[in-house]
Amino acid sequence: MFRVVGVVGAGTMGQSIAEMLSVKGLDVHLVEKTPEKLQQAREMLELSLDRQLERWAITAAEKKLTLSRIHMEASLHDLAKCDLVIETISEELDSKKEVIRQLDDILASDAIVASNTSTLSLTELAGVSKYPGRVIGMHFVYPAFRIDVVEIIRGLQTSDETFGKTKSFIDHVLSKKGVMVYESPGYVTTRLICLLINEALHLLEEGVASPEDIDDAMSMGYSFEHGPLEMADRFGLDSVLAALERMFREYGELKYRPSFLLKKKVRAGQLGIKTGIGFFKYDKDGERLS
Amino acid sequence: MNILVINAGSSSLKYQLYDMKTETAMATGRVERIGMDSSILTHEVAHQPEVREVSEILDHTTAIKKVLDMLTHRKFGVLRNISDIQAVGHRVVHGGESFSESVLVDHSVKLEIRRLFDLAPLHNPAHMMGITAVEDNLPSVPQAVVFDTAFHQTMPPISYLYAIPTVLYRKHKIRRYGFHGTSHDYVSQRAAEFLGKPLDQLKLITCHIGNGASCTAILHGKSYDTSMGMTPLEGLMMGTRSGDLDPAVVPYTINKEDLTLNEVSSMLNKHSGLIAVSGVSSDMREIVEAMNEGNEKAKLAFDMYAYRIRKYIGAYVAAMDGADAIIFTAGVGENSDVLRKAVCERLTFFGVRLDEERNAIRSSEPRRITTDDSEISVLVVPTNEELLIARDTFRLVKNKAGGR
Numbered sequence: 001m002f003r004v005v006g007v008v009g010a011g012t013m014g015q016s017i018a019e020m021l022s023v024k025g026l027d028v029h030l031v032e033k034t035p036e037k038l039q040q041a042r043e044m045l046e047l048s049l050d051r052q053l054e055r056w057a058i059t060a061a062e063k064k065l066t067l068s069r070i071h072m073e074a075s076l077h078d079l080a081k082c083d084l085v086i087e088t089i090s091e092e093l094d095s096k097k098e099v100i101r102q103l104d105d106i107l108a109s110d111a112i113v114a115s116n117t118s119t120l121s122l123t124e125l126a127g128v129s130k131y132p133g134r135v136i137g138m139h140f141v142y143p144a145f146r147i148d149v150v151e152i153i154r155g156l157q158t159s160d161e162t163f164g165k166t167k168s169f170i171d172h173v174l175s176k177k178g179v180m181v182y183e184s185p186g187y188v189t190t191r192l193i194c195l196l197i198n199e200a201l202h203l204l205e206e207g208v209a210s211p212e213d214i215d216d217a218m219s220m221g222y223s224f225e226h227g228p229l230e231m232a233d234r235f236g237l238d239s240v241l242a243a244l245e246r247m248f249r250e251y252g253e254l255k256y257r258p259s260f261l262l263k264k265k266v267r268a269g270q271l272g273i274k275t276g277i278g279f280f281k282y283d284k285d286g287e288r289l290s
Numbered sequence: 291m292n293i294l295v296i297n298a299g300s301s302s303l304k305y306q307l308y309d310m311k312t313e314t315a316m317a318t319g320r321v322e323r324i325g326m327d328s329s330i331l332t333h334e335v336a337h338q339p340e341v342r343e344v345s346e347i348l349d350h351t352t353a354i355k356k357v358l359d360m361l362t363h364r365k366f367g368v369l370r371n372i373s374d375i376q377a378v379g380h381r382v383v384h385g386g387e388s389f390s391e392s393v394l395v396d397h398s399v400k401l402e403i404r405r406l407f408d409l410a411p412l413h414n415p416a417h418m419m420g421i422t423a424v425e426d427n428l429p430s431v432p433q434a435v436v437f438d439t440a441f442h443q444t445m446p447p448i449s450y451l452y453a454i455p456t457v458l459y460r461k462h463k464i465r466r467y468g469f470h471g472t473s474h475d476y477v478s479q480r481a482a483e484f485l486g487k488p489l490d491q492l493k494l495i496t497c498h499i500g501n502g503a504s505c506t507a508i509l510h511g512k513s514y515d516t517s518m519g520m521t522p523l524e525g526l527m528m529g530t531r532s533g534d535l536d537p538a539v540v541p542y543t544i545n546k547e548d549l550t551l552n553e554v555s556s557m558l559n560k561h562s563g564l565i566a567v568s569g570v571s572s573d574m575r576e577i578v579e580a581m582n583e584g585n586e587k588a589k590l591a592f593d594m595y596a597y598r599i600r601k602y603i604g605a606y607v608a609a610m611d612g613a614d615a616i617i618f619t620a621g622v623g624e625n626s627d628v629l630r631k632a633v634c635e636r637l638t639f640f641g642v643r644l645d646e647e648r649n650a651i652r653s654s655e656p657r658r659i660t661t662d663d664s665e666i667s668v669l670v671v672p673t674n675e676e677l678l679i680a681r682d683t684f685r686l687v688k689n690k691a692g693g694r
Contacts, residue, residue: 025325054559
């Protein structure tokens with residue numbers, strides 16, 4: 001079973017995945033392009049652990065142990081020893097292809113390459129690899145350490161062995177529920193949640209209800225932890241927009257067309273938690289202010 | 291007969307090798323950081339320097355193999371061949387209602403321990419890995435399991451039931467089980483020997499005060515009531531555990547602080563007790579040190595800790611309608627004369643007369659710390675759970691061989 005895991009991309013999702021893997025006792029190698037981004041990721045990881053410490057979820061010793069298992073790496077070449085590499089860079093086809101192509105020459109032949117893509121074609125990504133059988137999709141839901149479901153996506157050429165190993169890793173090592181999905185833009189989670197968010201935005205645009213009331217209605221009415229607008233703020237409005245646009249293109253159906261309000265917000269740079277403002281305001285720890 | 295005693299945790303494993311002719315430990319040691327590439331094996335033989343070896347130990351099977359290699363090592367070992375190990379005894383935390391005594395491992399015992407994973411999710415799976423690992427390395431050697439809960443299976447329903455809907459007991463076996471059973475059992479036997487009276491005529495209160503802490507009322511040699519409950523969280527205040535509290539505090543806190551179940555459970559198990567009240571440490575020595583330097587929060591933590599032990603002693607005197615002796619054991623109980631003094635000084639109502647000089651003496655032997663005219667004797671009896679595990683294993687293996 002995998003013990004040393006590489007994570008490519010130390011953004012919000014990459015940090016969250018790295019933290020979750022380390023808490024499960026795995027050695028994690030987290031790769032980012034620039035030293036500044038690596039440093040920032042390290043600080044964010046510490047901040048995340050400090051917040052859990054404050055909430056009594058972990059002890060100081062556990063925090064230290066978790067951090068000690070996450071190694072910051074500046075190059076993909078540092079991943080040579082990994083049994084599994086999870087790619088979670090930004091959702092751009094060409095950059096993802098480049099990472100997968102480069103990993104061909106770095107990893108051992110029995111290693112597995114997983115992509116955390118939510119809307120791109122896994123078959124297309126795998127197509128650039130010399131070993132498409134070992135490429136699979138592993139779609140985590142943010143925050144990865146709290147949400148216990150992972151979509152496992154089989155591309156056309158993903159081998160049974162790759163699928164079997166991945167599934168048993170998710171079930172037994174990560175103790176999460178692995179849901180098998182076939183390739184389709186947005187799979188289950190992204191497709192359904194983005195539609196809900198988009199519809200909430202239509203409600204807002206039409207002046208049917210205030211942002212607070214829309215969120216309260218859904219979170220209290222249907223036991224969501226956060227309402228659809230706060231969810232969008234937490235995912236990042238740019239990510240939501242990108243996912244909707246891709247699904248709109250792929251399916252060609254109007255229901256996926258992103259709301260104008262969403263586009264406007266993104267153009268204004270109000271991207272949600274990461275910029276401190278989206279549909280609601282947030283402090284630097286990501287706590288909602290209003 | 292040589293018996294290997296094993297206490298397997300999820301990423302660690304402690305061992306002791308006993309020569310049962312003399313009941314002495316020939317070697318002791320531990321493996322830490324199992325599952326990582328820099329695991330540490332520490333091995334100790336009496337009168338010899340400690341040996342440390344760092345290597346990659348990925349699972350319990352490899353860990354046991356390393357231990358066996360060390361025990362038969364040309365230089366550091368104490369055995370010529372691994373066939374010199376005639377039996378293995380394991381500590382298992384939770385035996386549920388299925389096990390009221392130690393048993394030899396067979397297929398059905400393993401199934402039952404697996405079935406109990408739910409009740410002890412942190413411990414039993416690790417113990418199981420230890421048992422499997424021994425099977426892999428020593429396939430024909432008999433193994434015994436000794437349960438922390440077994441000794442307390444003699445408790446009557448008035449002690450073990452919680453006053454909540456009984457369907458919860460029937461469906462999920464929610465009840466008091468109690469822990470540290472091996473230790474309470476062992477020190478009560480030693481105490482009876484020390485007092486020179488048969489155990490089945492004594493009323494004893496044993497206080498196992500270590501990192502975890504529990505009190506047991508032992509009526510005529512049998513556990514009658516104990517302070518830990520379904521899990522080791524109930525009862526006394528501990529190093530990092532809260533002990534008794536109003537159960538309504540839990541949902542109230544979850545609501546007020548927006549906590550998840552994991553967070554509140556970690557708060558009560560790892561962030562409460564001495565460390566929470568003192569803000570200094572979960573270690574009694576450091577608490578006493580801080581208290582002596584005038585730290586008021588440390589003093590408060592210490593006083594609460596001692597007060598709660600006294601309350602349980604009072605409760606158990608009432609439960610058994612009297613007591614012949616109170617016994618202190620385990621890390622804090624054996625070593626902190628300050629704590630014993632704080633507890634005993636205010637039990638005069640029951641006729642406890644502490645002898646301060648006796649209390650201050652350090653020793654690894656059972657001893658009395660009350661005056662000769664004290665109505666209730668207070669004893670300090672060093673515990674030795676590993677020895678009891680070895681003895682049980684020895685007895686079970688011998689009986690089986692004799693029965694053939």
